[in-house]
Amino acid sequence: MSIFAIVFAIFALLIALLYFLEQKNRRHFESKGIPYRGNGTYSFMFNFFTGIGFVDSFTLAYKQAKSLHPKVVGSTEFGITKLLVYDPEIIKSVLVKDFDHFVDRGIFYIPKNDYLFAKMLLTLRGDQWKLLRSKLSPTFTTGKIKRLFSLFDQSGKKLVKFVEDEMRTNNEMDLSSGYSKFAMDVIASAVCAMDSKAFEQREPSIFEKMGDKLRLNFGGKGMLNLLVIMLAPPLAEFLGLSVFNMEMQSFFSFAIKGSIHDRQKKNEKGNDFIQLMLEAREDKLKAEEGELSTFEKDAEIKSVGKASTGNMLDDTGIVANCVLFVLAGFDTTQSLMLYSAYALALNQDVQDKLRKEIETTLEDNGGEFSYESIHKMTYLDMVINETLRVYPPAGLLERTATQDYQVPGTDYLLKKGCAVQIPVAGLHQDAKYFPEPEKFDPERFSMENKAKINQYAYLPFGAGPRNCIGMRFALTEAKLAISHLVHNFRIEPSKKTLIPMKYTNENSLKPQGGMFLALNKIHH
Incomplete structure (x- = not known):
């Protein structure tokens, strides 16, 4: 033969x-009466080879499945049984009512080299996640974020000057560069206690470059790397593969641990996220001396060996959750800011109305922004909400069943270890929940209209106990950046503006080739 x-x-x-x-x-x-949409692994590979963007693929899958008129649709992906849930009532059950069955996110295998990824709140499971979330939640209260607001505002003013300088030599710019610098400057100062030096040079600073290495790119080498990790973990370990760049992990570990040790040596306290986590660790040490709650005692007993909260908030744990902030803040928050500017450029009437609100707010606040004034602007809030609907930074939510679960309204028993996927991008574009979904209309989120929206069809930050812990931080950052930009510039489409929008194949929503817009200085 x-x-x-x-x-x-x-x-x-x-x-x-x-x-x-x-x-x-x-x-x-x-x-069991559930339509089967096929093996998601094949779709994943097909999208990779045909260049279909990550978020676009979620919307396409949603439309295909909705045509079958189901509440749920079955699939398999990388050997795991998954249910795609389209019914808001079932979504509510999964995220809130029956959360005890879905405590864990759908995180894939984490290689040993990803020592920071393994300690992030994002990837922790079960009691470990519950305990760390309970320790970190107080660091995201309104009062704690107000402590950081002056750092946000300083970065906002740097952004304005950067854009002014850019527009002196050109009538258009890639706003991705300005927002990249802003997002990194906020994170560096408010989270990592570092000077990003982002605005000191036109080219990306080392901090920006390391932040860029955090992005999960689903193209080329990045895709092949991820496939090996997901399909053949032993081979991934043998080859020394990792989800995140090793140089990036070393950079942040060295810089943040250095900051921790320096302030401990000098007995100084910072005004940043590191300090808030150090305070949470101090609370943990006090609790170990006899003040643990019943839940905390039970969780500590269930934790295995080094998996206790004390270990999760050791120096490496603090670094890991600072890096998580870089991952979320540099990527998804930047995406929100970019598409807000894009939407305002394409909808001048919306921009004019928002500018009027911003000017009135500044007049009433002595010409400066404050935490309170930013969050009192109702139309700004409406614009942000509509941006998150049309351009959701994360197009899909996933939860893993920690115990067998009888799916409401069906005869289907989802087995432990299987997953539920919630197609956020598809729900946001469904005319059933948002009439004329392609239209950018902030009025959907007015006080009188907001109550009509099904809250489980609008999920930019998830819902339930495992929603985005940094939501207040991200919204404050984005609202301030947009307010500074609209106050100082008229934002308009340029010759290079993508109309209609085209997306990259990254894990969050990014424009292909950058976000080129014309920004004309407003002289007050």
Whole structure:
């Protein structure tokens, strides 16, 4: 037998095996009255090779599944059974009412090299997550974020000067560069106790470069790397692969641990997220001396070995959660700011109305922004909410079943270890919940209209106990940046502005080739 014949036989056998597995999966779901949309692994690969963006693929899957008129649709992905949930009532059950069945996010295998990723609140599971969340939640209260507001405002003023300088030599700019510097400057000062030096040079600073290495890119080498980690963990360990760049992990570990040790040596306190976490760690040490709550005692007993809260908030744990802030703040918050500017450029009437509110607020506040004044602007809040609807930074939520779960309204029992996916991007574009979904209309979120919105069809920050812990931080940052920009510039489309918008294949919503806009200085 020739080599060609052997290869052909192996290939044919593989195809037959895959076909058999697909039919088995189809029968598994359809016997319970649930449509089967196929193996998500194939869709994932198809999108990669055809260049379909990550978030675009979620919306496409939503439309395809909705055409079947289901509440849920079955699929498999990388060997895991998954239910795509389209019904807001079931979504409410998963995220809130039956949260005890879905405490864990759908995080894939974490290689040993990703020592920071393993200690992030994002990836922790069960009691470890509950305990750390309870320790970190007080650091995200209104009072704590108000402590950091002056740092946000300083970065906002730097952003204005940067844009002014850029517009002196050109009538358009890629706003991605300005918002990248702003987001990193806020995170560096308010989170990591560092000077980003982002606005001291036109090119990206070292802090920006390291933050950029945090992005999960689903193209080329990044895709192949991720596939090996997801499909063959032992091989990934053997090859020394990691989800996140090792140089980036070393950079942040060295810089942040240095800051921690320096302030401890000098017995100084900072006004930043590191200080808030150090205070949370101090509270933990006091609790260990006899003040643990019943829940905390139980959680500590269940924790295995080094998995206690004390270890999760050791220096590496603090670094990990600072890096989580970089990951979320540099990527998703930047996305919100970019698309807010884009929407305002394409909707001048909205921009004019927002500018009027901002000017009135500044007049009433002595010409300066404050935490209170930023959050009192109702139209600004409406614009932000509509931006998050049309351009959700995260297009999909995923939760893993920690115990068998009878899916409400169906005969289907979701087994422990299987997952639920919630297609945020698709829900946000569904005319059933948002009439004329392609239209940018902040009035959807006016006081009288907001109550009509199904809150489980609008999920930019998730919902329930495992929603985004940094929501207040992100909204404050974004609102301030947009207010500074609209106060100082008229934002308009330029020759390079993407109309309609096209997205990259990154894990969050990013414009292809940058966000080019014309910003004309307003002289007050």
